[in-house]
Amino acid sequence: MTHRLKKEKNHSYIEIGEGKPIIILHGLMGGLSNFDSVTAYFSKKGYKILVPELPIYSMSLIKTNVKSFAKYLHDFIAFKGLEDVILLGNSLGGHIALYHTKMYPEKVKALIITGSSGLYESAMGSGYTKRSDYEVIKKKAQDVFYDPAVATKAIVDEVYETVNDRNKLIKTLAIAKSAIRHNMGKDLPKMETPTCIIWGKNDTVTPPNVAEEFNELLPDSELFWIDKCGHAAMMEHPDEFNQILDAWLTKRNF
Template identity: 20%
Template sequence: MGFIRVGGLRIAYERAGQGPPLVLVHGAAEDCRVWRPQLAGLAEELTVVAWDEPGAGRSSDLPVGFGLAGFADGLAALIEALGLGPAHVAGRSWGGTVALELYRRRPELVATLVLVDTYAGWKGSLPAAEVRARVAGARRMLAAPPVELGLAFPGLFAGDPPAELVPLLADIAADVRPATLAQQLEIMAEADLADLLPRIDVPTLLIWGRLDARSPLGVARRFEAAIPDATLVVVEGTGHMSNLERPEPVNDAVRGFCRTHPPGAKR
């Protein structure tokens, strides 16, 4: 575990392995531990760095008014501080939206994108009625007596979480900060990065669970159609957390993609 400081914020990260850099960006109500199978499985040939975003894990609380640009700028600062750019940048769910905003703001730091079960913001990916329903449901959940927030969202897995993952998920959920989650949900509801997709000029790997009920496969198909150089890998028998539910095919896809598109390679 390491730390950097950016504008008064402490940002924590885990680092493993050697080789071309792969930066992992977790989803909402998560921290870097959600990438544990990738930190372990990809370190033989990649330098794998997974951050705790501001407001999560061992990083500082979010400042008031912190927005999507703040998350992207913090991620850029991490990549620069560790000398990783241009890097493969992988984001799952909310983390994919952060990765897209990083690409919008600092494309020179991004060699490729790996987008896992994600969105171009909720506004940019889901029907308006679905966005309203999600926001209303999240507000009810956050106003209720304390719950394990990371486990409260339906459709995270194809069925029940695999038994071997339950302790990890419970540990992550116990550390979720309601104020962070509330701020992220408001950001996601208003974020619309759909206009960015046709302008992505780096190879992009899309990894989606076949049974993802949070970001349905139709979202992936629209990403595939919009991004000029996109490859879609559908992981069978998985929901929204494909990287945890079936890490082997996810790791194989990421490993092969990174081999094919080394940072700095001419296109």
């Protein structure tokens, strides 16, 4: 991680830049550093970038669910005294952004989702029965990306450590069940928040038809594709991701 983590009250987060607030929400297995390129780019473009560390493994098991994380985000926004926030989420982070917007639409100016859960989850959190086998975990980590080389040893090691920690594995499975339980198919048509959908054409975790369904159901959304790209577009094609998002924010005057 290239930025210092601030720790205040019960919040740990990165904050960089000044201007309109963009809150970035990481995924289930995603670290804050996954968004380094986004943070570096937009913090120089008149935005205050905030990347909270979501309490995925620190909440009690009964609160380990999408709704509780959305409430945590609401508390973070209140703690920072923010209004008219832009939420950007990948995978589970996208789902949390969507659920938060459903609960507190007055707080959110715009949404950006990429590889988001909320409509469909391809075995999220499952398939770890051979979790002690490093090569199996390495293959699962590589499958997230179009180019397996993006799954560096550091990324594989982090996933391996997570699934071999019994407490973390139990929480991971609880979140996976919660993501399915908190399906947003019926909620999306009522959500008027402008939404930018950026999706990898080769995403196998949340396939392209999921992006198309998000685009159909959300009343004010635009869908952008990135070719030769898997589940984490901001990591695999950071420059293209930033350019698409920058153009959309500019066009919408955000």
